[in-house]
Amino acid sequence: MQFYSGFSLKNDEVFFEKLIKEDIFSIYGFSYGAIKAYLHVKKNLQEGKRVDKLILFSPAFFQTKDKKFKRLQYMAYKKNKEQYLQNFIHSCFSPYPVKEIKYKSSSMEELEELLEYIWDMNELKSLREKGLKIEVYLGGQDSIIDVDGAYSFFTQVADVTLFKEANHFLQGA
Numbered sequence: 001m002q003f004y005s006g007f008s009l010k011n012d013e014v015f016f017e018k019l020i021k022e023d024i025f026s027i028y029g030f031s032y033g034a035i036k037a038y039l040h041v042k043k044n045l046q047e048g049k050r051v052d053k054l055i056l057f058s059p060a061f062f063q064t065k066d067k068k069f070k071r072l073q074y075m076a077y078k079k080n081k082e083q084y085l086q087n088f089i090h091s092c093f094s095p096y097p098v099k100e101i102k103y104k105s106s107s108m109e110e111l112e113e114l115l116e117y118i119w120d121m122n123e124l125k126s127l128r129e130k131g132l133k134i135e136v137y138l139g140g141q142d143s144i145i146d147v148d149g150a151y152s153f154f155t156q157v158a159d160v161t162l163f164k165e166a167n168h169f170l171q172g173a
Helices: 012-016 033-048 069-078 081-093 108-116 121-129 145-153
Strands: 002-004 027-030 051-057 135-141 159-163
Touching: 002 033, 012 027, 033 051, 033 108, 033 121, 051 159, 069 081, 069 108, 108 145, 121 135, 135 145
Parallel strands: 002 027, 027 051, 051 135, 135 159
Antiparallel strands: none
16 A cells, blocks of 8 residues: 655545555555556556556646636745645645644645646546546545536546545545
8 A cells, every 4th residue: 555645745644544445556645645646556557567446535636727826826835835835734624623734845846746737537547447446535625626626527437435524634524
């Protein structure tokens, strides 16, 4: 089992313990980490390595957001990185109380990859046709990603579970 953390986060898999199963052929990713998990799966499968499942928690899905939204994110990050990350974490937990979380360093390049990443439907379908099982978990109260867009997109290639009262960390009241 391998887990990829969200943007600027570490040890965030603790929030998903109930959904994670110890299996050496499963790869997990949360938010920005979902992109990294997906890229890791693609690479492994191209190299002929076995991967049975790709599990994505609140995958970063910003391909429906306009340039103005992304520009504002870049400007806020450049202006005050620490304040940006605090606001980001607060939004991840919204509308529920913020819980303690550990940070790691982040970069503008990572933020750019997070915001500009385009999920490729044809690639996802190809991986599924090769036997990869894809599971996606979304929170209905997620104020970070485009939940409706992600739901519409991923239901075409994955088993999608929507927790209506959950936030970006899939935590509820």
